[in-house]
Amino acid sequence: MHYFIGPEVAGGLGDGTVMDTSMHPPTISSLExxxxxxxxDHLVESFPCYIVTEVAASAIRKSGLSGCSFGPVFIKKSETFEEINPGMALPDFVWLKVDGVAGVSDFGLSQDNRLVISEDAIRVFKKFGLENADFQEFN
Incomplete structure (x- = not known):
């Protein structure tokens, strides 16, 4: 069984993001x-990118889940973040690069560019925290 997932949106693409907007979805070559x-939550998004905590990425690697790879992400805290969460440290995050087939791989993108993940992937994330994501069955 696979599910559409709408992860927590905890911010957005930073000014340091390098992207080609001549196509849809935009192609990102460097992510902030x-x-x-x-x-x-250990999975957050800002279209068209997803980031995961390093501990979740490590568990995904160890589980052998398919349809993704990882890359570096530069993390920045906005003034709003600092006002709401003074002194709060964020865990280390990595870029979750989704390249699988929706409904076949553990991670994939649907035709309308929504993230689709398997039950196995959900189980991995729930070990660490995935309380603010929305799920819908993928057919």
Whole structure:
């Protein structure tokens, strides 16, 4: 069974993101994620990118889940983040690069560019925290 997942949106693409907007979805070659807040989920998004905590990425690697790879992400905290969460440290994050087939791989993108993940992937994330994501069955 596979599910559409709408992860927590904890911020947006930072000014340091390098992207080609001549296509849809845009192609990102360097990612900066700027946090405005963080509710604690180990998977967050800002279209068209997803980032995961390093501990979740390590568990994904160890589990042998398919359809993704990882890359570096530069993390920044906005002024809003600092006002809402003074002194709060964020865990280390990495860029979750989704390249699998939706409904076949553990991670894939649907035709309308929504993230689709398997039950196995959900189980991995739930070990660490995935309380603010929305799920819908993928057919």
């Amino acid at each position: 994620y700027e946090f405005d807040d963080w509710l604690g």
